[in-house]
Amino acid sequence: MSTAILVEGLVKSYNRVPVLRGVSFSVRPGEVYGLLGPNGAGKTTTLKSLVGLVRPDDGRIELCGYNVATHRLQALSCTGYVPELTVGFDYLSVREFLEFVSSLRGLRWAEIEDYVERLVNLFELERYMDEFMGKLSRGTVQKALVISALMSRPKVLVMDEPTSGMDPESQRVFREEVSRLAREGAAVVLSSHLLYNVERLCTRVGILHKGVIITEGSIDEIRRKAATGENSTLEDVFLLLTRGEGY
Numbered sequence: 001m002s003t004a005i006l007v008e009g010l011v012k013s014y015n016r017v018p019v020l021r022g023v024s025f026s027v028r029p030g031e032v033y034g035l036l037g038p039n040g041a042g043k044t045t046t047l048k049s050l051v052g053l054v055r056p057d058d059g060r061i062e063l064c065g066y067n068v069a070t071h072r073l074q075a076l077s078c079t080g081y082v083p084e085l086t087v088g089f090d091y092l093s094v095r096e097f098l099e100f101v102s103s104l105r106g107l108r109w110a111e112i113e114d115y116v117e118r119l120v121n122l123f124e125l126e127r128y129m130d131e132f133m134g135k136l137s138r139g140t141v142q143k144a145l146v147i148s149a150l151m152s153r154p155k156v157l158v159m160d161e162p163t164s165g166m167d168p169e170s171q172r173v174f175r176e177e178v179s180r181l182a183r184e185g186a187a188v189v190l191s192s193h194l195l196y197n198v199e200r201l202c203t204r205v206g207i208l209h210k211g212v213i214i215t216e217g218s219i220d221e222i223r224r225k226a227a228t229g230e231n232s233t234l235e236d237v238f239l240l241l242t243r244g245e246g247y
């Protein structure tokens, strides 16, 4: 399959205020696509549309070849998702939460146990396994959410600000594990304001601004397009393109 995530002409308004005005991008197996943009640019709305939590007014989304509007179950069964915020799991321990997600996904615990244990060790979550999710710090919750999305080794991974609150060591673990999954053939899309992480992890980025993707490509390509010079950072490019025009 040449495209695992296909987004075409996504349009969405809230209370007649347009938020997405024709967002299009695609992600191939093995790619990690970073969706960037100022606050309110529409990143969460786009990612929620991908997993069927927001119904777009127009446009087409396919995950693993399945149209999300008509074959949502099939599309989501090959997809891992890290939401921006979680609600409702406060009174589950981390262990119960992971077991709950695995059973929802129809995974057999015995088959994923070794992988989950490896991730739990890497993210240093062992001592929190029997703590309620509601008692944990933001970064610790994020680690549990990331593990819950990775544990099925999905073909498509959709992540909204996945590393917010994570310490630098865990962010490195995150980058390594997501890269590993991509090398195994997953297509990944993530939103982030942490441009340092994006620069190291993403093979391609798209900058969302005023409801459309204003530039897209590898970091080198968008640096050339923005003519910010070969020593410029992603932050330089981002600030140049979106300067003073927060949406």
Ligand SMILES: Nc1ncnc2c1ncn2[C@@H]1O[C@H](COP(=O)(O)OP(=O)(O)OP(=O)(O)O)[C@@H](O)[C@H]1O
Pocket: 014, 015, 019, 037, 038, 039, 040, 041, 042, 043, 044, 045, 046
């Ligand atoms: N349910 C909703 N009802 C009305 N407006 C909404 C709703 N959800 C989002 N919006 C508005 O849509 C716009 C885009 O929001 P969205 O959360 O998609 O942006 P974002 O790029 O993810 O922002 P951030 O970087 O701050 O997380 C914002 O102006 C927001 O206030």
